Amino acid sequence: MNRTNPINRRNPMNPIKMAGFVVTAFIFSLGLVSAAPHMKTDTDFYPYAPSLLKWDKTTAEFTDPATCGECHPEKYEEWQGSMHAMAFKDPIYQGELNLAREEAGHDTARLCEGCHTPAAVVTGEVKGTPDFKGLSPLAMAGVSCDVCHSVKDHTGWQTPYHQPENGSLVLSPGREEDGEAMLTKYGPMEPYDGCGDDFHTCVQSKLHTTSELCASCHQVFNARTHTPLEATYQEWKEGAYSTHDIQCQDCHMVDTATFKRSADQFVKPASGEHRHYFNGANLLLYSMTANAAQKAGNEALAANAREKYTMAEARLKAAAELEVSGGYTNGRLTEIHVRVKNVRAGHNLPTSLTNIREMWLEVTASDGTGKTIISTGTVDDRGKIADGAKIFNTMGQDANFKFSIHPWEIETFSKKETIPPKGSRVVVYGINPEGTGPVTIHARLQFRQASQAIAEKLYSLFPDPALAEKTYGVKQLPMIPVVEMTSTTVVLKDQI
Ligand code: HEC
Ligand code: HEC
Ligand code: HEC
Ligand code: HEC
Ligand code: HEC
Numbered sequence: 274m275n276r277t278n279p280i281n282r283r284n285p286m287n288p289i290k291m292a293g294f295v296v297t298a299f300i301f302s303l304g305l306v307s308a309a310p311h312m313k314t315d316t317d318f319y320p321y322a323p324s325l326l327k328w329d330k331t332t333a334e335f336t337d338p339a340t341c342g343e344c345h346p347e348k349y350e351e352w353q354g355s356m357h358a359m360a361f362k363d364p365i366y367q368g369e370l371n372l373a374r375e376e377a378g379h380d381t382a383r384l385c386e387g388c389h390t391p392a393a394v395v396t397g398e399v400k401g402t403p404d405f406k407g408l409s410p411l412a413m414a415g416v417s418c419d420v421c422h423s424v425k426d427h428t429g430w431q432t433p434y435h436q437p438e439n440g441s442l443v444l445s446p447g448r449e450e451d452g453e454a455m456l457t458k459y460g461p462m463e464p465y466d467g468c469g470d471d472f473h474t475c476v477q478s479k480l481h482t483t484s485e486l487c488a489s490c491h492q493v494f495n496a497r498t499h500t501p502l503e504a505t506y507q508e509w510k511e512g513a514y515s516t517h518d519i520q521c522q523d524c525h526m527v528d529t530a531t532f533k534r535s536a537d538q539f540v541k542p543a544s545g546e547h548r549h550y551f552n553g554a555n556l557l558l559y560s561m562t563a564n565a566a567q568k569a570g571n572e573a574l575a576a577n578a579r580e581k582y583t584m585a586e587a588r589l590k591a592a593a594e595l596e597v598s599g600g601y602t603n604g605r606l607t608e609i610h611v612r613v614k615n616v617r618a619g620h621n622l623p624t625s626l627t628n629i630r631e632m633w634l635e636v637t638a639s640d641g642t643g644k645t646i647i648s649t650g651t652v653d654d655r656g657k658i659a660d661g662a663k664i665f666n667t668m669g670q671d672a673n674f675k676f677s678i679h680p681w682e683i684e685t686f687s688k689k690e691t692i693p694p695k696g697s698r699v700v701v702y703g704i705n706p707e708g709t710g711p712v713t714i715h716a717r718l719q720f721r722q723a724s725q726a727i728a729e730k731l732y733s734l735f736p737d738p739a740l741a742e743k744t745y746g747v748k749q750l751p752m753i754p755v756v757e758m759t760s761t762t763v764v765l766k767d768q769i
Contacts, residue, residue, distance in 0.1 A: 641710020
């Protein structure tokens with residue numbers, strides 16, 4: 274069986290952990306319990322387990338994105354500078370991957386790489402390699418053209434959770450005909466003679482027009498316990514957009530105005546409106562890519578990444594709305610209610626790495642004399658959010674109820690507080706304005722992708738600092754950008 278050893282390999286002699294292991298092994302051998310038998314991975318069916326990738330192996334090879342870009346220059350340009358293009362090079366990912374390899378072993382690293390650079394996992398090129406040296410452009414390209422367009426199917430029905438997850442894609446870059454390799458590319462269009470200009474044939478794929486294409490990678494589970502860690506697909510599926518046939522593509526593969534229309538009116542974009550932006554919330558990587566490209570003299574990529582930054586900011590600013598109202602007891606204002614509405618995110622807000630992302634309320638209020646009566650959610654110079662702030666996120670914990678951010682350790686959560694699509698949450702602040710006149714409230718919803726401390730910690734785990742500097746053009750991780758998603762100022766009567 275292809276399981277990750279639960280023991281911390283750095284410290285194999287830890288007596289407490291060893292004792293636990295012996296007891297568990299004993300119980301296993303008695304057959305009294307087994308680790309969630311219904312969640313077992315069929316390792317014959319999934320040869321890359323714990324990654325659930327599959328490969329239709331023939332002599333047809335994968336193609337690097339620059340080659341696809343020769344005939345599809347617009348798609349190439351749109352995809353470049355996107356997080357899919359960065360999925361393997363991302364220094365935060367590389368830092369965490371390095372730790373995964375050390376603490377949980379190579380199997381776990383393969384799980385990670387099965388989503389962050391799938392083609393290089395099935396070809397065997399990437400095997401938990403600790404740096405970028407000697408890797409092909411295809412491996413470096415992460416979630417590249419030929420990953421998505423070689424997807425023939427997914428095996429969601431056969432995964433431990435019976436839905437797409439942990440990379441459950443079938444990659445089929447081509448087939449063999451009369452001993453010759455023939456490339457096949459799967460896409461949304463009906464094929465016609467000459468589609469693919471003799472370089473590839475075209476195959477129409479319904480899967481490419483639905484969220485199920487994205488689901489296998491945007492549902493991340495702890496491979497050992499099968500705890501859901503990132504559940505963007507599930508959140509979408511349970512929400513209003515899936516029932517109105519608004520798929521991931523209809524918000525993430527279109528420009529900002531079209532995304533807003535999809536979200537507000539549930540109107541599907543026409544096929545010609547789709548773009549390969551895959552724009553999300555990773556402002557740090559867009560800005561680091563822009564800076565590194567600028568330093569390397571690649572003006573086009575720098576401009577491209579800056580545009581993605583602007584787009585991501587606009588997306589975050591469109592996602593939520595705030596409503597402030599008063600709660601009165603015996604005619605006196607005693608509570609301030611701030612409602613946070615998820616108006617345009619197709620999944621929970623925030624989503625995916627919710628145990629690392631931070632979305633929080635900054636609220637200040639002053640009474641009739643100008644005296645501050647509430648101040649919460651401010652950030653200091655070193656990037657620390659003041660204690661007691663209302664943060665929308667999740668907090669993971671390991672088997673011993675200990676806080677953890679690592680996907681191979683997290684087994685449960687001590688907190689899960691995110692806002693469903695078209696849903697809302699109300700936060701209540703108690704006050705005592707003592708009859709001095711109207712109360713002025715300023716509320717802001719703030720977002721950043723990680724706390725400064727966590728981002729710096731992960732970046733510091735990158736195995737080769739000199740290479741990191743060369744690749745990203747910085748010695749130290751810059752400050753994580755904070756985006757004001759929305760804000761409002763409201764004046765409430767202190768008595769009614
Ligand atoms: C099922 C697919 C999948 C697997 C398996 C997976 N990831 Fe990811 N990972 C993602 C996706 C999708 C995102 C992007 C989520 C987002 O940005 O909101 C991501 C984002 C990340 C990020 C955040 C990067 C940033 O710049 O903020 C880190 C770090 C990361 N993954 C590390 C890992 C490690 C380490 C493993 C293995 C233990 C792993 N991932 C396994 C799909 C996966
Ligand atoms: C994350 C997955 C993904 C990646 C990576 C990706 N695509 Fe696509 N692509 C799609 C999807 C989904 C569609 C269908 C969108 C729609 O419904 O129209 C599509 C559509 C297309 C089409 C046909 C539609 C048209 O408008 O002509 C072409 C050609 C294409 N992609 C080429 C590329 C190239 C070239 C790259 C790399 C530079 C690339 N794709 C990267 C998912 C992807
Ligand atoms: C020699 C030129 C050429 C190269 C190289 C090329 N394509 Fe195409 N491809 C075409 C043409 C022409 C079409 C027809 C439609 C169009 O222009 O978008 C097409 C169509 C497609 C479609 C639409 C298929 C459908 O049925 O929806 C996809 C997807 C696609 N290509 C992906 C790729 C990918 C991925 C690569 C790299 C592995 C690639 N192409 C390399 C010329 C090329
Ligand atoms: C082969 C796996 C894979 C597939 C398929 C895939 N993604 Fe991703 N996606 C990733 C990974 C990995 C990342 C994160 C890279 C990182 O942060 O380092 C990502 C990042 C993203 C981001 C950016 C997140 C951010 O924080 O900025 C968006 C948006 C996104 N994907 C949307 C989609 C959509 C829409 C589809 C389907 C059309 C899709 N993805 C299909 C693996 C995949
Ligand atoms: C109705 C529009 C809409 C749909 C549908 C939608 N999204 Fe999003 N998505 C957004 C908005 C708005 C944001 C920015 C706010 C946020 O981070 O949640 C976002 C953010 C993201 C992020 C970045 C989260 C982060 O913190 O890094 C990822 C990854 C993502 N979406 C993937 C998906 C996937 C996969 C699907 C389909 C299962 C999907 N989205 C469907 C609107 C949408």
